[in-house]
Structure formats: structure tokens, C-alpha cells
Amino acid sequence: MNISARLTDERVLDVRCDEHSLIVDLMDGRTISVPLAWYPRLLHAAPEARAVWEVCGGGYGIHWPEIDEDLSTEGLLRGAPAPKAA
Numbered sequence: 001m002n003i004s005a006r007l008t009d010e011r012v013l014d015v016r017c018d019e020h021s022l023i024v025d026l027m028d029g030r031t032i033s034v035p036l037a038w039y040p041r042l043l044h045a046a047p048e049a050r051a052v053w054e055v056c057g058g059g060y061g062i063h064w065p066e067i068d069e070d071l072s073t074e075g076l077l078r079g080a081p082a083p084k085a086a
Contacts, residue, residue, distance in 0.1 A: 010073045011059030017042065017050045024062065024076055032073070038081035041069045 009027035016023050022042060024032045036043040042050055042064070049066040056063045061072045 010077065012055045012062055012073060015053050015062055017047070022071075022076075024073065026073065027059075032076045034076060034079070034081075039069065039071070040082060041067050045069075 007028060011027045012024060013027050014025040017036060020036055021033050022036055022039065026032065045064070045067045050064065052066050053062050053064050055061070056070070057072060060074065061070060063070050
């Protein structure tokens, strides 16, 4: 394993939202910030519901039980918005 692989820890440390962004702090010190508009369930949820989240998927996922939304750090790092509804 190379050094950069050992220093990368994409597990969730903290999650917060402001008026326009979802902000996720990772265990390795990085912070991901993406537009809330990418995730309509989060965008249209009350701030109080967005504040209730839990780590899932071995630390690599975020679940909002009141919103029924799940995101992964892998998807956030790729810059992947929520799929469009069919």
C-alpha cells in the first residue's frame, strides 16, 4: 500500500448544511461542499430534518432518517448529483 492510500480516510466525521450547500468533513481532514440543489430531498427538507443524520455503511455513508435520503462519500467525492426521477 502506498503512503497516499494510507493517509486517505473517506469516512464521515461531520455533516452540516447551510442555506445553499451540503458540507461533509472527512476523517482525513478534507471537506466536501456540494450544492443542496443536487439533492432535492435535502433541499426541500426543513433545516431541523437536515440536522438529523447518522453515519452508515461502515462510515462511508450518511443517512437522514426523517428525509429518507442516503449519500455516500464516494458519490460526493465524484461530484455525483442525485439521479433524476423517472
